[in-house]
Amino acid sequence: MATLLGTTTPLRAKTAVASRRAARTGAIRAKPVVVAAAARKQSANAAAAIEEEVYVEGAPVTLLREEDYESPMRVKFEKMVREAQDTICAAVEELDGSKFHEDTWTRPTGGGGISRVLQDGNVFEKAGVNVSVVYGQMPPEAYRAATGDDSAGKAGPVPFFASGISSVMHPRNPHAPTVHFNYRYFETDPGENTEGAPRAWWFGGGTDLTPSYIVEEDIKSFHGLLKDVCDKHDEDFYPRFKQWADDYFLNKHRGERRGVGGIFFDDMNDRDPEELLAFATDCADAVVPCYIPLVAKHKDDPFTEEEKEWQQIRRGRYVEFNLVYDRGTTFGLKTGGRIESILMSLPLTCRYEYDHKQEEGSREADAMDAFKNPRNWLDL
């Protein structure tokens, strides 16, 4: 497989459209295709636990290694995230009226990614949807960042497989909320010098909403649809994962969440993986009905300069969260993933004011209160 995807071995041509159609129809076991492969020189200074990416024209039929074509969960998870990417990008393009730009890459010994970004659109300032498959060596600190497990400090590098979809969408209008979602599947293998790091697998993910202003009915609708998805699988999920999101999407140094939460879960391996796959699939399918109507509703709302400025300040807090705490981002920066894809989540523009205060009784103060004191939206 290493040679099939090598930087110097261009293979049969195939268009991105055909590749995606093939992926959608389940024909994902065809040989991966590399067209006009162009090696990008990665700086010697970058963290380099993952190999250099090789840009390819059009998405390969699969990003998996050939040896994984018989690994049911790896195959199914990649299929799921690629279908979700297609569906969600189509809905965003329809609302925005402009198209995503796509970058696709593979790595010499397997894995790769498909990044789609819509920047400076009509409705969205920046929207990105990434799909990736990674075969890597997790440095111990990345393993800790990924799992939150500090006890693994003494282990050596941990070989891992990861596949996931991850997305953030920042609309222009300050009354239209930002959304983030990410669904991922991980496996680790015991490697050399890996005392105490056993083979493990887990699912993780979440969907959370970051409005600048509180519109109660919008947030109820968002949380309500997520609860419906959760309840279909386990009635304990929504209360547990809603709490987890409130605990996770938190700028600890400010005691302030970035938004109004949603659901978040990680290290999930307490039941049949097929059940967890079905849950992750339903969560990904819920992104469009949860979110797109909220942007459609507010994209043309009138707004003041002060409201735009408040949105920019909230975006600054979003950057703080992503660079300081977000597991996917910190994990990606430490393992040497593709930087432009990892940091696609950052807003196009933002603002850091010194000691910004919200006027008492204002809508900004109400929003800040909701960020500091999470509400049970469905009980209001």
Place this chain on the structure above:
Amino acid sequence: MATLLGTTTPLRAKTAVASRRAARTGAIRAKPVVVAAAARKQSANAAAAIEEEVYVEGAPVTLLREEDYESPMRVKFEKMVREAQDTICAAVEELDGSKFHEDTWTRPTGGGGISRVLQDGNVFEKAGVNVSVVYGQMPPEAYRAATGDDSAGKAGPVPFFASGISSVMHPRNPHAPTVHFNYRYFETDPGENTEGAPRAWWFGGGTDLTPSYIVEEDIKSFHGLLKDVCDKHDEDFYPRFKQWADDYFLNKHRGERRGVGGIFFDDMNDRDPEELLAFATDCADAVVPCYIPLVAKHKDDPFTEEEKEWQQIRRGRYVEFNLVYDRGTTFGLKTGGRIESILMSLPLTCRYEYDHKQEEGSREADAMDAFKNPRNWLDL
């Protein structure tokens, strides 16, 4: 001392001006003064290794604990950084034509800070100069962040004393560079459960320049003055600390420095502390002649929208560095320092474009080359 600076014990009134004058004239052993003390409710969720700050009106004569009035280096270092703050702020105010806002606080059991910020000025978009004295318990991860010493992982919290000045100034004009400087003095004591964490002291600091565009004569002048200061103390300092700055002010995940460096050093304790104090003092004194003339020269340069956008992108990279790598910032966020002072370094506005490319042969490409491949400015 805890009761003298307690939240409920207002003492004799004294103005900030009088306090600063007293500090300048060396009369820093008078009792600290707290006027209109107002406790700020710190979120229960914030990292809280340091006590809550208590806002006071006007800077106290000293931020030290009374028991430290006889500790020569603690006394001298506080005096040095407070004088530097006064001198540098005066020079910035003269250039900008507007005034710094000052916030001052103490902590119940000693220590405190003076933050001065000039936001939305005529010349500066945001300029901040902080002075602080901290008595704290360093969590092991903060000790690691501060010292870069991973071997201390097993030690418990480390009691420490720190005093420093830290500053970032972001001018409006994209042709005028940003500067950062920070000079600090640390002591740690053995505490309970601190196997392997002995009493230690060290000096650290640096001054570095972040232009959006390369103006060779400006950078030569900046580095040249820093070299003069270094050479006065040790001819090995400039080459060593210039290299250290090039290694330190680096966005590792991009293999790209935030700017054109300067000097950086840390964990310095290899000679008489008086010599290191004299060196830090000379470095702080060099800030005004190194930097202010460069802003004066470029503050009214004409610029295009594209040049402003490039500056905004470079500011985004500045935020990346500060939130992901900067020792002072990550240390401050982990030890529960005053957030608004720690994050004062972030620019007022910035921009994150997906996969921004610089046109070949452009001034932006030249700047990027200098950020990726540090130059020996004084040999050009």
